[in-house]
Amino acid sequence: MDLEIDIEEAWPAGDWENLAARVATAAQEVAPELANPRLVTSLLFTGDDEVHALNREWRQRDKPTNVLSFPMLERTDLVHLDPEEGPPVMLGDIALAFETCAREAEAKAVPLENHAAHLILHGLLHLAGHDHEISDEDADKMEALEIKALALLGIDDPYSEITS
Numbered sequence: 001m002d003l004e005i006d007i008e009e010a011w012p013a014g015d016w017e018n019l020a021a022r023v024a025t026a027a028q029e030v031a032p033e034l035a036n037p038r039l040v041t042s043l044l045f046t047g048d049d050e051v052h053a054l055n056r057e058w059r060q061r062d063k064p065t066n067v068l069s070f071p072m073l074e075r076t077d078l079v080h081l082d083p084e085e086g087p088p089v090m091l092g093d094i095a096l097a098f099e100t101c102a103r104e105a106e107a108k109a110v111p112l113e114n115h116a117a118h119l120i121l122h123g124l125l126h127l128a129g130h131d132h133e134i135s136d137e138d139a140d141k142m143e144a145l146e147i148k149a150l151a152l153l154g155i156d157d158p159y160s161e162i163t164s
Helices: 016-030 048-059 075-079 098-108 112-127 136-152
Strands: 002-007 039-046 067-071 089-097
Touching (some): 002 016, 039 048, 048 067, 089 098
16 A cells, blocks of 8 residues: 655654554554555644544534544445556545644553554554444454554554543
């Protein structure tokens, strides 16, 4: 998967492109449909204001959020996409909001890079057709994929201290 990454000034200096590439590799390990070399994904590291505007426009939710995903392929089309024949195919777009991500990382007492990795992964899994909002079973499956991929990156289970 080819990542097209745009990092705006809202994000502090860091190796965000390398982090995103490492996360994409881990995502491909747990969700092999993402390993198709024809796939292209746009990843925007931006601020709360832009994510708020996107959330209001596309999801009718008038507030910022940590990550937004905009899939451009149906899951069935993704899993049946020929990896060798045809032009590049846009999987979708992901946008991360710095201020919200930073607040959440601080509240969870985890490094910003680890939380950003989790959110990039979460976005990629949404682009692959996984959705935690459909049912508890789907949420459990998506969470398990996240935990497995984050472990490949040496990042602890972000759900281990969450209680229902």
